[in-house]
Amino acid sequence: MNLPAIVLLAHGSPDPDWMRPVAQTRAALAALAPDRTIAVATLGTEPATCLDNVVAALVAADHTTIVVTALFLSAGGRHVKKDLPHRVAQLKDAHPNVRFELTPGALGEDPEVTTALANVAYRAALATNAAV
Numbered sequence: 001m002n003l004p005a006i007v008l009l010a011h012g013s014p015d016p017d018w019m020r021p022v023a024q025t026r027a028a029l030a031a032l033a034p035d036r037t038i039a040v041a042t043l044g045t046e047p048a049t050c051l052d053n054v055v056a057a058l059v060a061a062d063h064t065t066i067v068v069t070a071l072f073l074s075a076g077g078r079h080v081k082k083d084l085p086h087r088v089a090q091l092k093d094a095h096p097n098v099r100f101e102l103t104p105g106a107l108g109e110d111p112e113v114t115t116a117l118a119n120v121a122y123r124a125a126l127a128t129n130a131a132v
Contacts, residue, residue, distance in 0.1 A: 004065035004101070005037040005058045009051060009084065011072065012042025019049075022071060037063065043079065055091055065099040066091075073108030080106050 006029065010022045022040055030038045041054040051068075058066055068088055070080050088102045107113055 003036050004067045004099075005039060005061075005063040006033070007039045007041050007051070007054060007058070007066060007068045008071045009041050009043070009068050011079065012044035012046065012049060014044075014046075025071060037061070041068075043083070051087060052091075052094075055095065059095050059098055064097070065101070067101045067103060069103045070106045072106035073113075075105040075109055 008022065008026055008029070010019075013019070019040075026038050026040050030036075037058065039054050039058060040049060041051040042049040044050065047053055055066060068084070070084055072080055075081065084102060088100050092098075092100050108117075
C-alpha cells in the first residue's frame with residue numbers, strides 16, 4: 001500500500017460507552033481522508049483494539065507505513081512521554097519491514113482542539129442557565 005495507514009491510539013476503557021467519541025473521531029477522519037485506512041487502537045488488552053493486534057492486521061493487509069497518533073488531551077503524562085515511544089519502538093522491532101511514525105505530542109494540545117473544547121464548555125454552561 002502506498003498511503004500510510006493511520007492509527008488513532010486512545011487510552012481505552014472497559015466501558016463500551018467510552019469508545020463512542022473515539023469512533024466518531026475515526027469516522028470524521030475517514031471522511032476527510034477516504035483514501036486512507038484509519039484504525040483505532042487502545043493501550044488496553046481488548047483483542048479488537050489492542051495496538052499489537054491492530055498493527056498486525058494492518059501489516060497483514062500489506063501496509064508498509066503506519067502513522068500512530070495519540071488521541072489524548074495532553075502529552076504531559078507517562079503514556080505519551082514514555083509508553084507510546086516504547087511501544088512504537090517494539091513494533092518497529094517486531095515488524096522491521098514496516099515504517100512506523102509516531103506523531104509528536106497529543107491531539108488535545110492543538111489550539112483548534114482547545115478552542116473547540118472551550119466553545120463546547122461555554123455552550124454547556126449557557127445551557128445550565130449559569131451566568132457565563
